[in-house]
Amino acid sequence: MTDILTRKSGRAGHITLTRPQALNALSWEMCLAAETALDAWAEDPEVALVILDGEGERAxxxxGDIAEMYRRGREGDVAFGRRFWADxxxxxxxxxxxxxxxxxxxHGFxxxxxxxxxxxxxxxxxGESAQVAMPECGIGFVPDVGGSYLLARAPGRLGAHLALTAxxxxxGDAIHAGFADLFVPEAGWGLLKERLIETGEVSALExxxxxxxxxxxxxxRAEIDALYGSGELVAIEAALAGSESELAQAALKQVRRNSPLSMATSLEMLARLGPRPQDITAALAQEYRVAFRIMSEGDFLEGVRAQLIDKDRTPRWGQALDGVPAEKVAALLAPLGEDELAL
Known part of the structure; x- marks a missing residue:
């Protein structure tokens, strides 16, 4: 069985991730297969809408499936990751x-x-089992795949909280933050998909x-806005440390665990996008600048090693929480010239 299934059913194009044993982790091949199907259906008169789902109960x-990206990067092949991310x-x-x-x-993860x-x-x-997160700072990366766009659009300072703490x-939170639109109990998903396939009409969703x-x-909301209002990593850490609330103390533990360079860069990315950005392409271009450099100039390889490969959970980050040079953040986000992301 392949890791992704694309087909036309009734009035719908249907893409299903079929890799439940790996929590449907997205490989490069799966990305390309999904894109091929989307391109084929964009002007297909038989396809009125597209359904996107995943097999299994857990996710x-x-x-993303980054094991191969890590292996190649450790061998000095950073081009593999750059091509994967661009696609x-x-x-x-x-x-x-x-x-x-x-x-x-x-659903699920x-x-x-x-x-x-x-x-x-x-x-x-x-659905009720959903657990949505952007955990990239924990592996020495930054929120990507357009995640920075969603985070920047989240209410108040919630985007910073989600980026820095995963x-x-x-x-309910996913809808509030703008990562989802509708809540439908999962017991009714089967019938709902059948109606979408039969009618090709999204009115069934409402x-x-x-x-x-x-x-x-x-x-x-008020507490999160106050804790993250400075937009500066050191000040945020101090605000979290100065609060005895359960939310702040849980956030503090994560902030002290994640890559300082990644967190500082994430905050700068959100600041550059500004509140309520309207164009995802600007966010993706910014993310790609970081992705292009992250293996050689950031903490990505060490973060993946510690969290996913050796699983010792003791990454050796390149900077201290209170000592991230502004010039290193600026360098990660600098324009790429002819290597800029082409959409």
């Missing part, structure tokens, strides 16, 4: 600008590359939707 897609980001942009409705069904796949669709359905969003669960992050 829609828990992220993935191009697919993310196509999802966001697709001329037909795309309905993503988000939706992280990193999973957000890039399901989070930019026109109609994002989230805090997991349940369905009929199936139920009130979103409570969002703890919405309730904590």
């Amino acid at each position: 829609f897609c828990a992220g 993935e980001y191009r697919m993310n942009a196509k999802l966001a600008a697709y001329p037909k409705p795309i309905v993503s069904f988000l 939706i992280m990193g590359g999973g957000v890039g796949l399901g989070g930019h669709c026109s109609h994002r359905v989230v 805090a997991r969003m349940g369905p 009929e199936a939707a139920r009130p979103a669960p409570v969002s703890p992050m919405a309730a904590a």
Whole structure:
């Protein structure tokens, strides 16, 4: 069995990730296969909408499959990762600008590359098992796959909190933060997909939707805005350390664990995008500048080693939390000239 299944059913194009044993982790080949299907259906009169989902109970897609990228990078082959990221980001942009409705069904883990796949669709359905997160700073990277665009658009300073802590969003939080649109109990997904396939009409979504669960992050809006209001890593760490709240103390532990360079760069990325950006391509271009350099100038290889390869959970980051040089952040985000991302 392949890791992705693309087919036409009734009035729908249907893309299913079929790698549940690996939490549907997104490989380069899966990205290319999804893009090929999307291109074929864009002007196909038989396809009125696209359905995007994942097999298994544990995850829609828990992220990108970066093991091969790490291995190549350790051998000095940084070009492999650059090509992978360029192709993935191009697919993310196509999802966001697709001329037909795309309905993503988000359950279980939706992280990193999973957000890039399901989070930019026109109609994002989230179920009760959803756990959405952008955990890249923990592996020495930055929120990518258009994730920085979603984070910048989140209410108040919530985007900074999510970027720096990889805090997991349940369905209510995901809708509040702008990572999902509708809550539909998962028991009704099968029937809903059948209706979409039969009719090709997205009106079935509103009929199936139920009130979103409570969002703890919405309730904590004032506290999050105060803790992250400075936009500066050192000041945020101090604010977290100075608060005795459960939210702040949990965030502090994660901030002290993640790559300082990655967190500082993520904050600068959000600042450059500004609140409520309208163009995902600007976010993807910025993310690609970091991705292009991250293996040779950042903490990515060490972060992946510590978290996913050796699993010793003791990464040796290149900078201290209170000592990230501004010039290193600027260098990661500097224009690439002829190597800029082409969408």
